[in-house]
Amino acid sequence: MSTQNIVQTIARTLDEEMGKDERIVVLGEDVGKRGGVFLATENLFEKYGPDRVMDTPLSEAAIIGAAVGMAAHGMRPIAEIQFADYVYPGFDQLVSQAAKLRYRSGGQFTAPMVVRMPAGGGVNGGHHHSQNPESHFIHTAGLKVVYPSTPRDTRGLLRTAIADEDPVVFMEPKRLYRAIKEEVPEGDETIPIGKANVRKRGDDVVIISYGGSMAEAQRAAEELEKQQISTELIDLRSLQPWDKETVLDSVARIGRAVLVSEAPHSLGFMSEVSATISEEILDSLLAPPMRVSGFDIPYPYAYDREYLPGPNRILRAVQQVLDY
Amino acid sequence: MIKGTPRFEAFTDEPITLVSEQGKWVGDFEPDLSKDQLRGLYRDMVAARLLDERFSRLQRSGRISFYASSSGHEGAQVAAGRAAQAGRDWIFPYYRDSAMVLTLGMPTREIIGQMMATRLDPNRGRQMPAHPGHGPLKIYTAASPIASHVPPAVGTAISMKLQATGEVTVCSLGDGATSEGDFHAGINFAGVQGAPIVFLVQNNRYAISVDYNKQTASQNIAMKAHAYGMPGYLVDGMDVLASYYVLKESIERAREGFGPSLVETTVYRYGPHSPADDDSRYRPKEEVEAWRKRDPLPRYRRFLENEGLWDEKQEKELLASIEEEQKAAQQEAQEAGKVPLEWMFEDVFAEVPDFLREQQQRLSPEEK
Numbered sequence: 001m002s003t004q005n006i007v008q009t010i011a012r013t014l015d016e017e018m019g020k021d022e023r024i025v026v027l028g029e030d031v032g033k034r035g036g037v038f039l040a041t042e043n044l045f046e047k048y049g050p051d052r053v054m055d056t057p058l059s060e061a062a063i064i065g066a067a068v069g070m071a072a073h074g075m076r077p078i079a080e081i082q083f084a085d086y087v088y089p090g091f092d093q094l095v096s097q098a099a100k101l102r103y104r105s106g107g108q109f110t111a112p113m114v115v116r117m118p119a120g121g122g123v124n125g126g127h128h129h130s131q132n133p134e135s136h137f138i139h140t141a142g143l144k145v146v147y148p149s150t151p152r153d154t155r156g157l158l159r160t161a162i163a164d165e166d167p168v169v170f171m172e173p174k175r176l177y178r179a180i181k182e183e184v185p186e187g188d189e190t191i192p193i194g195k196a197n198v199r200k201r202g203d204d205v206v207i208i209s210y211g212g213s214m215a216e217a218q219r220a221a222e223e224l225e226k227q228q229i230s231t232e233l234i235d236l237r238s239l240q241p242w243d244k245e246t247v248l249d250s251v252a253r254i255g256r257a258v259l260v261s262e263a264p265h266s267l268g269f270m271s272e273v274s275a276t277i278s279e280e281i282l283d284s285l286l287a288p289p290m291r292v293s294g295f296d297i298p299y300p301y302a303y304d305r306e307y308l309p310g311p312n313r314i315l316r317a318v319q320q321v322l323d324y
Numbered sequence: 325m326i327k328g329t330p331r332f333e334a335f336t337d338e339p340i341t342l343v344s345e346q347g348k349w350v351g352d353f354e355p356d357l358s359k360d361q362l363r364g365l366y367r368d369m370v371a372a373r374l375l376d377e378r379f380s381r382l383q384r385s386g387r388i389s390f391y392a393s394s395s396g397h398e399g400a401q402v403a404a405g406r407a408a409q410a411g412r413d414w415i416f417p418y419y420r421d422s423a424m425v426l427t428l429g430m431p432t433r434e435i436i437g438q439m440m441a442t443r444l445d446p447n448r449g450r451q452m453p454a455h456p457g458h459g460p461l462k463i464y465t466a467a468s469p470i471a472s473h474v475p476p477a478v479g480t481a482i483s484m485k486l487q488a489t490g491e492v493t494v495c496s497l498g499d500g501a502t503s504e505g506d507f508h509a510g511i512n513f514a515g516v517q518g519a520p521i522v523f524l525v526q527n528n529r530y531a532i533s534v535d536y537n538k539q540t541a542s543q544n545i546a547m548k549a550h551a552y553g554m555p556g557y558l559v560d561g562m563d564v565l566a567s568y569y570v571l572k573e574s575i576e577r578a579r580e581g582f583g584p585s586l587v588e589t590t591v592y593r594y595g596p597h598s599p600a601d602d603d604s605r606y607r608p609k610e611e612v613e614a615w616r617k618r619d620p621l622p623r624y625r626r627f628l629e630n631e632g633l634w635d636e637k638q639e640k641e642l643l644a645s646i647e648e649e650q651k652a653a654q655q656e657a658q659e660a661g662k663v664p665l666e667w668m669f670e671d672v673f674a675e676v677p678d679f680l681r682e683q684q685q686r687l688s689p690e691e692k
Contacts, residue, residue, distance in 0.1 A: 025486070051486050057516055061509035065475020066482055072464065073414070073483035089505065096469045097476050104467065106448030107671040108459035142672055165674035194677070241677050 004184045007177040009151040010040040010116070013158045014078065016186075018048055021076060024162065027054040028063055028080030037082055038118060038177060060090030064115060068097045068167075071113040076162060084119035084171065085128045091136070098167040099142030114161045114168050119147070120212035120262060121294075121308055122175035126301035132211070132263035132294065137169045138240045138272075144193055145240040147171040149214035151184050153237055156191030164193065173212035180215075196243035198250065202230035205318050206250045208273060209260035210236040213309060217260050220314035229318065239269050244276060251277050255286035256321040262308050265293035287324030290317040330577065332570050334555035335547055339590050342566040345618060347626025355565060359633055365406060365564050366628055369398040369621050371646050372423030375432065378650055379422075379439060379453075383599045388439045392420045392454040393595035399620035400526050400559075400589035401496075402427045403567030407575050408494050414462040414484075416477040416495040419454045420526070420593070421466070424496065430458045432653035442660040448671065449663030470531075471501040474510030474523075481519035481584070492578045493521040494571075500531025502545050511586070515552035520578035522571065523549075523586040526561060528593040533606040549586035561589025562620040565627070592618070 004012065018024045026041055026048075032055035035042035045053040056063050060081055067077035081087045087094070094115065101111045121130035137145045144166055148154045154172070161168035199214075200221060209217040214235050221231040232250050236242055251257045257277060259270035274289045292309040300307055331353065332340055342351040349355065355362070372394060379391045394401060397420060405427025408415060417424055426435060437444030439453040447457050447465055457465025464480075467473055477495035484491045501507055502525060514521050525545050529536040542548060549556025559570045567589050574585040592615035596603040603612075628634035669676055669684045676684075 057509075057513055059509040059513065061506050062475055062478070062513040065472075065506065065510060066479035066513055069476035069479020069481070070483045071479075072476065073480040075483050075486070077479075089509075092469060092472055092506070093475055096467055096472045100467070101465070101476075102673070103671045104447060104450045104455070105457045105459070105465035105671075106446055106450055108446055108457055109464055110674070144673070241679055244679070 001183050001185055003181050004151050005178045005181050006151050006154050006172065007038055007040050009154045009184055010158065010172070011042045011044065013155045014041060014044060015047065017159065017162050018044065018052065023074065023076040024078060025052050025054060025070060025075055026078045026080065027056050027067060029056060029058055029082050031055060031080050036080060038174065040116070041080065060086055060088070061093050064090035064093040065097060067113045067115070068093060068101065068111045071111040072101065072109045076112060078114045078116060078162065081115060081117040083129050084117040084133050085131045087117060087133065094137070094143065094167070094169070095140050099140045102166065103142060110165060111167050112165045114158070114170050116170045116172060118174035118177070119171045120173050120175055121299055121304060122212060124301070124304050127299035130299040130304070132261070134171060134239055134263060135267055135269060138269060142167070143240065144168045144238075145171065146193055146238045147173070147211040148237050149173055149176060149211055149235055150180060151182050153191055153197065153235070155184050156189050157193065157237065160190045160193055163190075168193070171211060173214075175212050176215055191237065194238045194241040194243055196246040197235045197237055198232065198246065199235050200231065200233040202232040203254060204230045205256045205258060205321060206232040206234060206254050207258045207260060207314065207318070208234045208236060208247060208270075210239065211262070213260045213262045216308065216310050216314060220311040220318070223311060223315060224318060229322070242273075247273060248277065248281055251289070252281045252284040255284055257289040258292060258314060258317045258321060259289055260292045260309050260314055262294045264296045265291065266296050268293050287321035290321050292317045330555070331573055332557055334557055335550060336558055339558045339560040340566050340570055341560040341563050342569060343563050343624065343627045345623055347623060347630050349627070362628065362631070363633055365402055365568065366624055366634065367642060368402040368405065368427045369423070369564065369624065370642055371650075372398045372402065372426050373621060374643070374646050375422060375426060375435070375650060378654065380595070382439070388453045390453045390598055391439070392598055393593065394420050394423045396592040396594040396615065396619070397526055397528065397561070398423045399564040399624070400524065400561035400567045400591050403564050403571050404494055404496065404524055407568055407571035408492070411461050413491055413575065414464060414477070414480045414493040416464045416473045416493065417456065417466050418470075418473070418497050418501070419466050419468065420498065421496055422454065422456065425456045425458065425463055428461055428463060430456060430461055430463060432650055433656040434458070436654050436657035437660060440657055441663055442657050443663055444657050444660040445663065448667050450671070471497060471504035471506040474501070474506050475513070478510040478514045478519055478521060481514060481521035482517050485517065485519050490579055491520070492575050494524055494575065495521060496524045496526065498531065499525060499527040499529065499536055499539055499545060500534065501525075502548065503539055511552050511584075514584045515554050518583035520581075521584045522574045522578055523584070524571065525586065525588045526591050527588055528591045530593060530597070530607065532597040532601060533603070535606070544588060546586060546588040554584045554586060556586040556588065559587060559589050561591035562618045562623060564620055564624050
């Protein structure tokens with residue numbers, strides 16, 4: 001057990017897993033000597049060498065595509081895309097190759113691989129270093145998508161993703177990379193893909209979020225406690241598959257839900273959560289589920305924080321569902 | 325044969341030819357294939373041509389929805405199928421490679437099963453016709469998005485190199501595919517890694533209707549290999565022996581650690597791109613006829629006859645036996661029956677997740 005932030009946890013977890021399984025190869029831009037631009041692969045090159053910690057040409061299509069072939073051939077590649085915003089040149093490789101290989105070959109060929117990518121805003125990066133493209137991946141049959149928000153969940157989910165028999169898009173909340181430290185166990189703890197975490201129990205309203213926005217959701221929940229409003233706080237952690245059961249249990253019991261995601265509003269993941277709540281437990285609702293989202297605009301450089309659904313916007317939405 | 329200096333020169337202006345159009349050996353070495361092997365190349369080309377004609381008939385009678393004819397490509401494809409080690413080397417076909425997969429040994433009934441989406445399709449009915457795949461033969465199931473298979477092919481070759489398996493990957497594509505970013509991304513990475521892979525470009529001069537001169541300003545495709553740090557061979561793809569020997573050398577050199585190569589074979593697509601295409605809109609009849617005169621099958625037959633390895637009697641027997649075999653294979657493929665509806669939700673993931681089981685319930689009983 002030691003205290004680690006998220007990015008340290010990634011590097012240590014990769015190290016632990018590479019030490020145990022020779023099939024694991026890390027590949028991407030600057031993952032070698034540089035240790036990754038965020039240092040998520042720090043010290044791996046020195047320990048495992050250039051064949052297992054592979055600096056690649058500056059080509060996301062080559063990184064993701066080669067990972068598909070390596071996986072089909074029996075390795076366990078972990079590809080790093082430097083920023084989620086740069087995944088698009090490799091997007092076809094994810095959609096047409098990684099996601100479809102098992103299905104289109106009738107299970108004859110598979111692509112057990114992980115594609116890691118730092119995502120989200122709040123880092124003064126403008127629209128090409130701040131986006132949340134998870135909806136693209138969730139909408140692609142054949143991909144699993146996770147988006148943890150804490151060091152411990154990062155370790156548990158990364159270990160599960162590496163062991164998974166299917167391609168996993170592993171999104172990392174980069175503004176929280178060094179913002180949170182916690183005790184991270186060193187043993188065999190894994191966290192199943194598709195299982196949410198109820199971070200806090202409450203009675204008046206459920207706030208559901210994931211990834212970077214969990215920090216703002218947490219702050220909103222703390223503020224609400226001061227106002228004597230009891231909040232249940234759920235971290236989805238996985239988006240495909242997602243933990244419908246936990247969400248519906250909480251919302252059905254409490255009747256009011258605020259759904260927080262910093263991705264653009266229209267067809268964001270919370271649209272799916274909201275639609276599912278309406279379809280399955282409409283009679284339990286005391287108010288319509290309310291989404292608090294990023295806006296349907298390119299991520300604005302000069303108003304980095306204003307774009308994000310911060311605690312104030314969350315609190316206003318909570319007030320709306322309480323007043324409904 | 326492989327060690328030391330390569331037998332063939334890379335980056336020639338004219339295609340490498342070993343058998344003239346009159347069927348005369350013009351190589352500066354003696355072919356070292358056995359008589360059976362030499363006849364085998366012909367048998368494979370004839371089988372592929374007959375299968376192609378069968379698919380055209382099946383398509384016209386509405387029993388398959390699509391077909392990408394490989395007639396005119398047999399020289400290059402049969403050569404590739406024979407030059408690779410079937411079942412050991414990994415093959416990444418594109419959708420016009422039925423002659424190649426047939427030569428590699430994919431059973432005819434399974435190729436037809438794939439065309440008809442019956443239970444004999446190793447892909448379990450998941451793809452439109454002409455997208456074969458075969459696990460045991462390491463034939464990586466074809467994908468429609470052009471050139472998207474190139475980076476994964478390179479990935480397998482990098483894995484082979486890292487694990488020193490002695491396998492080689494053969495990645496097959498058309499001339500149009502070389503314009504895609506994925507082609508560049510993949511071949512560039514292969515060059516950097518020195519991966520054991522051979523890029524086989526079947527240049528039939530048309531990407532559906534768009535001719536070669538609209539595809540690239542490059543004099544040929546083989547020369548593009550130079551920029552990726554590997555040899556590029558320009559080969560007469562209507563000459564099965566030239567295609568075979570150049571591919572064989574490239575594959576074996578890759579196996580011995582000399583890295584990747586690109587082999588451009590000049591071929592011609594005798595039919596339209598697909599049954600939905602009307603090729604008279606974009607290419608003159610005279611052009612098609614001129615290429616017909618260079619047909620790889622009669623050309624190679626002339627060679628075998630000149631060598632005293634083939635006669636009319638053998639030809640008749642071959643045609644009859646292949647026809648019979650393919651008829652039986654089609655019967656078997658058809659009788660296996662359409663893939664069952666229950667398979668529809670399988671193989672999305674290793675295990676069918678709850679949310680897909682739920683969605684499956686939404687099919688009405690009559691659909692089930």
